[in-house]
Amino acid sequence: MRKAHLAAGVVIALVMGLLLASRLMGPQLSSVQVVPRDLVRTVVATGRVEAPHRVELGAQMVASVASVPVIEGQAVQAGEVLIRLEADELSAAVREADLAVAQAQARLRQLQEVQRPVSGQALRQAAATLENARAQLQRQEDLFRRGYIGQATLDEARKALALADAQLAAAQRQHDTTLAGGSDEAIATTALAQARAGAEAARARFQHATVTAPAAGTIIKRDVEPGDVVQPGKTLLVLSPSGETQLIVQFDEKNLGLLVVGQPALASADAFPDQRFAAEVVAISPGVDVQRGSVEVKLRVPQPPAYLRQNMTVSVDVEVARRPQALAVPLELVHEAEGGSPWVWVIEGGRTRQQAVQLGLRGAGQVEVTQGLRAGDEVTAGPSREGARVRASGASS
Numbered sequence: 001m002r003k004a005h006l007a008a009g010v011v012i013a014l015v016m017g018l019l020l021a022s023r024l025m026g027p028q029l030s031s032v033q034v035v036p037r038d039l040v041r042t043v044v045a046t047g048r049v050e051a052p053h054r055v056e057l058g059a060q061m062v063a064s065v066a067s068v069p070v071i072e073g074q075a076v077q078a079g080e081v082l083i084r085l086e087a088d089e090l091s092a093a094v095r096e097a098d099l100a101v102a103q104a105q106a107r108l109r110q111l112q113e114v115q116r117p118v119s120g121q122a123l124r125q126a127a128a129t130l131e132n133a134r135a136q137l138q139r140q141e142d143l144f145r146r147g148y149i150g151q152a153t154l155d156e157a158r159k160a161l162a163l164a165d166a167q168l169a170a171a172q173r174q175h176d177t178t179l180a181g182g183s184d185e186a187i188a189t190t191a192l193a194q195a196r197a198g199a200e201a202a203r204a205r206f207q208h209a210t211v212t213a214p215a216a217g218t219i220i221k222r223d224v225e226p227g228d229v230v231q232p233g234k235t236l237l238v239l240s241p242s243g244e245t246q247l248i249v250q251f252d253e254k255n256l257g258l259l260v261v262g263q264p265a266l267a268s269a270d271a272f273p274d275q276r277f278a279a280e281v282v283a284i285s286p287g288v289d290v291q292r293g294s295v296e297v298k299l300r301v302p303q304p305p306a307y308l309r310q311n312m313t314v315s316v317d318v319e320v321a322r323r324p325q326a327l328a329v330p331l332e333l334v335h336e337a338e339g340g341s342p343w344v345w346v347i348e349g350g351r352t353r354q355q356a357v358q359l360g361l362r363g364a365g366q367v368e369v370t371q372g373l374r375a376g377d378e379v380t381a382g383p384s385r386e387g388a389r390v391r392a393s394g395a396s397s
Contacts, residue, residue, distance in 0.1 A: 041363035047249030087209035097199035104192035126171035133164035217241035
């Protein structure tokens with residue numbers, strides 16, 4: 001019995017001692033130890049994924065659609081066939097134009113290989129005939145002087161010479177037309193050029209029957225089916241070219257003064273919230289959307305993740321300020337943080353003291369303290385009073 005009473009007395013004494021120590025040392029308060037840390041301020045907004053530009057594709061003529069070998073969301077390469085139009089008449093026109101070219105080429109070859117040699121031979125014959133007529137006239141004049149022939153015979157010889165001379169001139173002109181630069185060759189050459197131009201035009205019209213991808217990219221819209229009759233000016237497919245991806249984000253206009261071109265950002269698609277990727281502000285709209293009270297900002301994504309798709313919804317955190325190794329405390333520990341005289345409870349020597357502070361950058365629930373605190377200070381939220389004895393928990397900020 002005596003031992004039991006003694007043990008109970010010891011326990012009571014210990015409890016009384018602890019209560020007395022607790023009263024003397026004060027209650028334990030949750031506190032934060034101020035340490036230097038990198039402080040970053042960001043502004044957050046949502047937007048969508050968009051290619052820097054889109055290509056709207058359509059037909060250049062009225063025709064029926066034969067086939068559309070692509071679907072929405074399909075990746076295509078430059079030059080890949082997207083739409084085929086009915087082109088039987090165009091194909092026939094190409095063949096007809098090619099035949100016209102062949103005919104014009106044959107006409108030019110005939111001029112160069114047949115007509116030119118023939119006209120050359122005729123020219124030589126006309127020259128020989130002229131020489132014979134000239135010699136015959138000389139003989140007739142000699143006979144006329146001797147009195148062997150009459151005036152009529154002499155006149156006939158003179159007419160024959162004049163006719164031979166005229167025939168030579170005509171043969172010369174005819175031959176000249178067949179030479180390079182001559183009228184016949186010019187006509188034949190022009191006809192060949194016209195035929196070739198017609199063939200090129202027919203082939204171009206035939207090529208218009210096939211719509212191909214001007215660049216590698218992804219089909220993001222298809223508004224055409226086989227059998228449709230299409231007309232120029234109507235958008236049938238929309239292509240999002242491969243390459244740099246950008247984000248179009250609407251920021252609250254109150255953050256306009258914080259945004260600057262070149263600021264880094266982290267973004268995530270709503271469909272993949274745990275996979276963040278880097279972005280950079282590249283353009284800020286000069287105007288503000290009056291109805292939404294927002295400003296449009298474009299961000300470049302230098303290395304877009306494979307899952308990123310056109311028009312995906314994204315969340316973006318733009319880093320607008322950074323303070324390396326700043327003294328910061330949780331914003332919730334600062335009293336009158338929005339007023340002109342912010343202050344905190346500091347635990348010093350086991351007692352609380354109200355300390356005025358000056359605040360700087362805010363971000364991620366923390367606020368920079370530019371004056372009033374030092375590294376290692378213990379700050380508590382209270383409740384407390386000036387000079388109250390307390391015990392600090394000693395957690396780091």
